[in-house]
Amino acid sequence: MESPRDRRPPDSRRPSRDAGRSRWWNAAWLDVLQFTVFVAGLLGLAVSGAIGMGYNWQWYRVPEYLVRIVEGELLWGPLAHGLLVTLELTGWSVLVTLAIGLAAALLRLSDSFSGRIVAKVYVEAVRSTPLLIQVYLFYFVLGPILGLDRFWVGVLALSIFEGAFAGEVIRAGILSVRRGQWEAGASLGLSRRQLYRSVVLPQAVPLMLPPLTGIVISLVRNSAIVSVIAVFDLTTEARNIIAETFLSFEIWITVAAIYLAFTVALSVAANRLEHHVRA
Amino acid sequence: MIELDGVSKWFGAFQVLRDVRLRVAEGERIVICGPSGSGKSTLIRCINRLEEHQEGRVVFAGRELGADAAGLTEVRREIGMVFQEFNLFPHLTVLENCMLGPVRVLGMTPADARERAMEFLVRVRIPEQAGKHPAQLSGGQQQRAAIARSLCMRPRVMLFDEPTSALDPVMIKEVLDVMNDLAQSGMTMIVVTHEMGFARTVADRVAFMDEGSIVECLPPDRFFTNPADERTKRFLSQIL
Numbered sequence: 052m053e054s055p056r057d058r059r060p061p062d063s064r065r066p067s068r069d070a071g072r073s074r075w076w077n078a079a080w081l082d083v084l085q086f087t088v089f090v091a092g093l094l095g096l097a098v099s100g101a102i103g104m105g106y107n108w109q110w111y112r113v114p115e116y117l118v119r120i121v122e123g124e125l126l127w128g129p130l131a132h133g134l135l136v137t138l139e140l141t142g143w144s145v146l147v148t149l150a151i152g153l154a155a156a157l158l159r160l161s162d163s164f165s166g167r168i169v170a171k172v173y174v175e176a177v178r179s180t181p182l183l184i185q186v187y188l189f190y191f192v193l194g195p196i197l198g199l200d201r202f203w204v205g206v207l208a209l210s211i212f213e214g215a216f217a218g219e220v221i222r223a224g225i226l227s228v229r230r231g232q233w234e235a236g237a238s239l240g241l242s243r244r245q246l247y248r249s250v251v252l253p254q255a256v257p258l259m260l261p262p263l264t265g266i267v268i269s270l271v272r273n274s275a276i277v278s279v280i281a282v283f284d285l286t287t288e289a290r291n292i293i294a295e296t297f298l299s300f301e302i303w304i305t306v307a308a309i310y311l312a313f314t315v316a317l318s319v320a321a322n323r324l325e326h327h328v329r330a
Numbered sequence: 331m332i333e334l335d336g337v338s339k340w341f342g343a344f345q346v347l348r349d350v351r352l353r354v355a356e357g358e359r360i361v362i363c364g365p366s367g368s369g370k371s372t373l374i375r376c377i378n379r380l381e382e383h384q385e386g387r388v389v390f391a392g393r394e395l396g397a398d399a400a401g402l403t404e405v406r407r408e409i410g411m412v413f414q415e416f417n418l419f420p421h422l423t424v425l426e427n428c429m430l431g432p433v434r435v436l437g438m439t440p441a442d443a444r445e446r447a448m449e450f451l452v453r454v455r456i457p458e459q460a461g462k463h464p465a466q467l468s469g470g471q472q473q474r475a476a477i478a479r480s481l482c483m484r485p486r487v488m489l490f491d492e493p494t495s496a497l498d499p500v501m502i503k504e505v506l507d508v509m510n511d512l513a514q515s516g517m518t519m520i521v522v523t524h525e526m527g528f529a530r531t532v533a534d535r536v537a538f539m540d541e542g543s544i545v546e547c548l549p550p551d552r553f554f555t556n557p558a559d560e561r562t563k564r565f566l567s568q569i570l
């Protein structure tokens with residue numbers, strides 16, 4: 052029998068929210084899965100190739116590039132330093148990406164015609180040029196003009212790239228809040244700012260979290276691209292080590308495993324956060 | 331208190347409101363009825379400017395509604411609105427729904443706002459639901475919570491857009507009882523509804539709308555027994 056609860060207006064039943072959530076969910080895990088399959092494929096290829104060409108495996112030499120113990124003291128190796136730089140790079144980039152994304156989303160949803168155009172052109176331009184080209188553009192053109200060092204050029208290039216995607220995610224989240232919610236808030240006399248803060252974002256943010264996790268994971272992966280401007284991140288350190296030692300298989304496999312561990316850890320953390328926000 | 335003077339509105343090429351004139355005095359209760367699509371919702375939404383009109387003037391308490399955003403929030407806090415779909419904030423409890431406006435807009439302390447919210451939740455007879463989220467309430471309870479939320483702003487006017495159309499008969503009565511109480515307390519009310527029993531007993535005047543115009547606006551005894559216009563007669567014969 053149908054209870055009154057089942058006949059609540061669509062507003063409170065939130066069917067679309069749950070449907071949307073499970074879809075985004077898969078997207079975040081799909082990202083990790085793709086990466087895992089990719090790494091596994093690479094591994095398989097490497098092993099079979101190595102056997103074929105009689106590669107001389109020297110795994111015992113790898114740990115010293117992560118961490119060494121000299122006279123009872125712990126010394127971090129270049130890979131650990133690289134990881135730290137990658138962490139720092141992505142950490143800052145996440146913050147700037149969210150700021151840019153929020154600004155782009157609000158601009159696109161604003162009443163200002165020119166604001167909407169600017170935001171739209173930004174999103175389209177960023178999405179239709181390769182990240183590598185954007186990094187070069189920042190490094191050779193904007194960096195010198197703004198007087199930024201490599202690290203911040205990297206942060207800015209990554210954030211502007213991912214900010215376009217984050218902007219779309221945030222915009223979609225905001226648009227998913229029903230019109231009646233805006234109207235109810237407005238009829239109480241809330242200003243636009245208060246509406247966003249007290250009514251719209253609290254409902255939209257839980258929806259945004261899973262796709263934003265996907266963006267953070269893609270930030271981690273794309274942070275490797277800034278190694279082309281010689282920021283001493285994980286990928287750059289790996290290349291330097293290989294140039295000296297020719298341990299290419301061992302080091303690349305190790306580096307891939309580190310990225311993988313990082314992104315999986317992020318997914319798990321985001322998953323926790325999401326449950327926390329929904330509760 | 332409210333004056334609509336020659337208000338016209340178009341959605342694209344389609345004219346929804348045609349030269350609407352209506353004056354509502356303080357304490358007066360107006361019921362608006364009419365066929366679907368005649369522009370009833372659009373009309374009352376023009377009063378707190380959820381819709382913008384293109385011609386004519388909408389004046390509330392001596393202030394004309396225009397594009398000025400600051401003045402608009404000033405006016406809106408004095409006009410309560412109740413929607414067909416309730417539109418409670420699903421992420422907040424009933425109590426928090428009622429406290430949001432007083433705290434954010436009126437700048438009350440949470441303690442004062444809580445006290446006021448409980449006072450109005452008692453008035454709409456759901457104090458025991460205060461700690462629940464809207465999704466845990468029946469439709470009738472949700473609509474009464476929405477009424478309490480509006481009343482917590484101590485508005486000078488209450489607008490209702492088909493407040494009972496999404497409800498079962500039992501719940502309709504719960505909501506109408508609350509609206510009756512409100513009318514008894516002297517609140518100025520503009521109510522779009524097809525509850526003709528409510529119109530008969532509570533309204534000072536009943537307006538009939540058709541194709542964007544107010545065809546006639548009469549006291550209920552005359553409206554129900556002796557309407558002037560053919561269209562009103564036809565509508566009444568269908569609905570009664």
Ligand SMILES: Nc1ncnc2c1ncn2[C@@H]1O[C@H](COP(=O)(O)OP(=O)(O)OP(=O)(O)O)[C@@H](O)[C@H]1O
Pocket residue numbers: 341346364365366367368369370371372373
């Ligand atoms: N945002 C909009 N854009 C275009 N047309 C609209 C919009 N809102 C309403 N209309 C049209 O304006 C007309 C009047 O709508 P309105 O909602 O005011 O009617 P109503 O009298 O409240 O009807 P109902 O009894 O169905 O609620 C309808 O024909 C509707 O299709």
Ligand SMILES: [Mg+2]
Pocket residue numbers: 370371372491492
């Ligand atoms: Mg309507």
